[in-house]
Amino acid sequence: MLVTLVLIVLGVVLFDTRSRMKALESRLALIETDARPAPSAAIWPSRTAALRPVAAAVVRRTPEEPEAPILPIPAVEPRPFEQPEPVVPSPAAVRDSAPVAAPDPILSPETQAASPARPGFAFEDLFGRRLPIWAGGITLAVAGVLLVKYSIDTGLLSPVIRLMLGLLFGGGLIVAAEGALRQEDRLRDPRVRQALAGAGIATLYAVILTAANLYHLIGPATAFVGLAAVTAIAMGLSLRFGAPSALLGLVGGLAAPALAGSNEPNVPLLSCYLALTIGGLCALSRTQRWLWLGIGALIGGAGWGSLLILNGALDLTASLSVGLLILAIGVGFPLLAFSGSKAILLRAASAVVASAQMAALVATGGFAPLHWALFGLLSIAFLWLSGREASLRRLVPVGLAVALLLAGGWPSPPVLVFTFVMAGIIALYGSAALWRLWRPGGSLIEAGQVAAIALGGLAVTALHFYRASPVDDVRFALIALVAATLPMLAMALGWNNPDRRDDSRFVVQAVSAAILLVIADGFGLPGWMMPVTVALVSAALLILSDKAKDRRVEYGGWAFTFVALTALVVGDRGVAEAGRLIGDVSPVTPLSALLRWGMVAAVAAVYAWRARFAEGRVVAQAAAAIVAYGAVAQAVPTSWLAPIAAFSIPMLAFSSHRLSPQRLLPALASMLIIVLLWAAWPLIDWSGHGLLSLLGQPMLASGLPDLSDMLRRLALPAALIGLTLWRGRFATIERWTGGAAASIMGAVAVHILYKQLFDIGSGFDFIHAGLAERTLWEALMLGAGYVLWRIAHYRVAALSLIAAALAHSLLYTMLLHNPLWATQAVGSLPLLTLLIPAFALPFFGLTLAGRIAPDLALRFARTIDAMRMLMTLMFAFAALRQLFEGSLLKGPNLAVGEDIGRSVLAIGLAIGFLLWGIRTGKRDWRIASLLLMLGAVAKVFLLDASGLTGLLRIASFLALGFSLIGIGWLYNRQLKSDAD
Template structure:
């Protein structure tokens, strides 16, 4: 007990010391400022050099002539009406060495010395510890002396307990009387801390005496002790008006601690609540009158602590619960409104009201959710509503109270239906009616709109948590409850429909969104689950229509959200998964009518948004969504076999619509359907691409490994034709048209190739050996013919060049390099020159000739590669024909006859002569160089290989042929080189 009292008194002392320290710091700062100004004023003037002191040569300057004063000024200064301006001062003398401080320095005046001395840290220390703190230390010492006096009498047994207590009371009263005497002798003492210390010591002594009588000697009961402590608290508050804040601080601590210090094991809760209300009310009143904010805040904090302690002690009877509830109401609403004013009052009231709401909720929960506790919470809610109306800045408190009320109702364990209905109805009546009343007034705003929506949605959610059992009767009942709850935001919308300021805020949008959610929930309860997308889509369409009628585009955004959720819900659940698989051709059994209803309604709403929405970027998305869901609608009832053609058929129909509407308005839908068409074509395209990639490494591209004719026609050929028709009938921009052309060409070319492969029907390796060269040759001829027709009749130069280039590349890569009959097993026919070799090797020449006619500029630029390709073609054709003369249809046999070997050398010499003649004729040096290379190769072969195996006339003939050939070539070269030199 002694330690507690010492701490209390020390707290008072430190509080006052802190205030005085601040004042001391302010005074010290002012003194330092004044001292610096005085020193600046008293600074000695600059020392002028003595006439006997020679200045340094560096500092010498040419003296200015002294200005001559006017004669009138020298003779009769009083008669001059306009005095001349004063002459400018002479320039300052150069600096010299500073004199000693004791020489020529004027003395500092006494006031300045005193001010400077008082600003030193040592004087501040002396002022604090020598003049101020001893007074408070004396007060503490007196309080401790009283306590020690009582303790001494106890230890020695000199006085009886009654006498000891009485002496303690008399000593405390004497100290208070001494404080009164110090107040009356203010003119002599001139220090208010003396009376404050005496009064604080007296109050602490009275507290100690009463607590000793009750807890140590048991001379008085808890009730009497409690009354005595309350009386001392009242005395402390009264003395604070006379002696200052320390007495109030003691009253605060003692008054709040008195119930705990009284020593009662079973307190009277109503009496305790009444005492706390009176004590805290008195402290708050004192705080307001004396403008001691800390006193009121401390009283409210202590009261909130007592309220929480009383709630946590256990179940309270009716009187106790009522008294605690009223105490919480006073602490949260009444006292903050009474005690505080100014800029900080709003924050304090908001925090107090929030704490009171939480404590009231705890009281309801610990009290078993009895009607009395709910009534107390309702009383607090009324107070919150009144407070928010009285002070508009506290409007945010109402949602806090509503949230706590709904949370309490949600955690109510097994509530009776009648009691729960009354509570929810009361919550809705209090908070909903107040929000509707303020909603469209000048002070109304989003808080009130959110409150209306929260009442409707929260009440429905809490009711569903407790009473929904997924029974048919519950579904109908909760659907009706949801419709009834939707009437609350709908009524708020109706109130503000004709108001001019409806568009200035988001209140109308929030109400519309809340009503839409409740209508959706009603549909979820009252309708089958598979109709959820339909309900969501219809609500989204209603919001779009409401946005147009209300001329508030923000409502449209809520409609977008509902429509997006509707679109997403189509793919959710088992039914959604089954219906979604129909989009990719899966033959899952479904309910076609219900599926068609789901997809068609969402498609119609998406189309409505694409047509009527104001959100331009959203319209693009809505149009794509409408196209997808329309396709999904068709997929629910049309067999998967016909989905690709029907999807492609939609393209020209949409293209025809672009003639009446802007192409940009339908372009997203057309692009979406084209994407679906390409997705259907993806499987045959990927299948064909895989085989084409394998063909690049030499594996034959067999017809049996490609998509069949049915897939080709449905997924590639017919869609390609319909895409082409779309491009013909529609009006599109350059980018869209090029994308369509690329898609049509891709699908059409692959379809044509698959169909062509099916005509030859090469389905085995033996078939590829027998007809592979013929198949490639005819395909290349078709490409060349198509290129020629497009160039000659349609005048599409680039398309023609593309087809011709494809034919040439196909021939060079597959027939000349990859599947050349010289090293690949390919049948060419048995009759010389009447075989597949002639058309196979003639087609590249035709392709190069057509390229030269169509694009002469390209042939000039790529002349050398073209000449090289022609040389290779001639060489391969000649050697293929030579090989055929000896081997027949298959040219890659392992055996080489002697005659064929000699024929190769002769053929090389002949080709060399031909290349030379052609190079001379067209004036191309590349042909001549190729001729030399062939001739050198032939010579090397004859000398190194052929001559070694020949004897007799054959060897002589070979050498003769080689000799004449070399002579002829040399003669031709000499003539050509001479003509070049000329």
């Protein structure tokens, strides 16, 4: 503990030292920054100013210019020393600047002493002028309480005498306030009389509460009347003495019922008192323009109303009185209390609170007819307010929403009473909304009311009485149709209104009616008919949009079209029908499925044809093509779907001479996507085996798609897409996209067909026919590339095929399945071996690519030479291996003669590389020759010579020696020619 304390003390000391150092640094920096000019400049500013032009002229003179003569400086009489005027910073500048420890050297001590302190006035005004008067009033009130308490503690006076003295003291304070008012010319401070009057009112409140709750000299009713009388006195005094009396009246008047001490209040009498008190305070608020007084009165009244409702157990009279109080507080008193720009917001807030309280009254009262009648009065008041001030029309939807929520939360309502309540709600709010909808000032508020009444009324009714029976289905279908007549009537009333296109009133009614028609279908028709009904409704909205010249209605139709498309694939039936688009054979009902998909496709086609929303037409056309394909899928076998989708592409492209394929591009794109989806499985299957082949696993025909799938999903679509691109007029991007798709599918189809022709289905077959299959495939690709170049003049396509052939050869023949290290049959006869075409084809491919694209060949010349060297070496050693091993080059043994032959072959190849490099002038071939020769020499000396004896050893050394001499001579000659 001691160590901890020591550390803390040291930390504090260090921190204090650091703070002092920083302060010292700040003061030094400030002194350096605020350095002033020399006294001479300050004392004789005119002489300094006279010297500045001369100095400037001297500085600006260049060496080329002649030196100007020095003019004599006129004599200036010295002036007496003058102290410069001090610059006193403003309080704001002092406040905003950083704290400075040292005094400003400009200011003299006398000036600093004369500078007034900035916070002095605020301090004196607050604590010397304002607070003492109010503190005195509070002190007088406390003195009255202490006086009464003293009399109680000492027992000097009886309770009655004490209360009488308290009343006299309170009255005396009020009289003193009146005297202060009459002596205004002497006091000249209105707060004196306000403090005296406030203390008097507080004393009267305290006396009455003491009489009722402490001494029980008067009953609750008498105390209640006394408090109300004091409240009235306070409001009256506020007119004479000002706002403090009104504040006391507000607090005391609202607190009086709670302070009176009655455990079982008379609710009607209490409601009447609250209404009178709050009304008086609101009237006083308006006359005196005390906005806070009216707001406080309404808040207090709302609190009392909520308290009365939450207490519950209200009889008929109490419920009526509370309901009327809520109505007065929510609607009447705000009109009485407020005026001006802020009145609208306060009235709206009061009305919202009143609606919530009235809803609570209805709910706690058991949804009795009386409570509904009171709510009806509140609704009428809302409608009257909204008619009186247009800005309060937003209150009407609040009342409607509360009414519908109350009706929805009504537990087990009687049918007859519920019918009358709903009829009243529809009659009040619906008629008012229809009346105002198309008149001047009508807006979306009324349009939303009509829609909410129709939809909300149906929802509330179904919530209580729908039982999912055939009878209820028909009944509620009829109710939905009847409800749809309300927005239809609103549309009919506004059809000839010239202003209906200015906003969304008309479209709100149209969409509401459409929703109700769809709901009627949901009740009255089988579930599988939902997409048909929604599609027909969306078509009707499109037609209505055209007739009404209102584009907003079309937007609503788009929403219903989307719902129709979604409804097609919802439910068990929808899932089964959607599965047939991708080849699922789940059983469906063909007639109903064809009706569902066909109707939605037709409506989507109508939108693609007649809609004015350009981007939407693109989407609709694409959707129409897909759904039409889905309709066909419901009636034809799944094996026909891929060919049908492929045939639809040229049919759409050439369907009409008047329509360019560009006009049907969305539909063509949709069908192309469907074709690609059908081709996805064989493409994925082929790609999977292709990826495995990159790892060395043979790509066998038994693992690829069969010929039937290949023809239906790949070959036929590729041919039809190619025909469409060949005969149609398409832009470049469409040609490239379609061409890429057709090329990929066509290439995979040809490869699958080629694999099926060789029918390599096992590893044994791959060993004996794999090299032949690859070599022929590469030859076909090179031949196709040559034909495309020489006949069709397609340079890019030709280079692509040649590059693919070269990549195939290098990857599979030279690397993965090279006969030197992979088990591959090459043939037994050296002259008829597969090695010659297998290694010659890459040479031919590189040469052909160089002729087609000489610029690329020149750029990659060194890479091409390296590939040729590598293939030459592989072919030579493979041919040597074949002489000793036969068809399968991957043998376990290495004969001595073959080993010597490798060395000789290496030397021969080195000589050949050197001669070729000399002939073509390519240094890379000569370097390769040297490397090959060095490798051969190292092999002869390190490996071959150690295992040879006799003539073989001599022959090997002789061959190596002559080879080295010949290579050296050739190099010497070549290097001399290069030097020359």
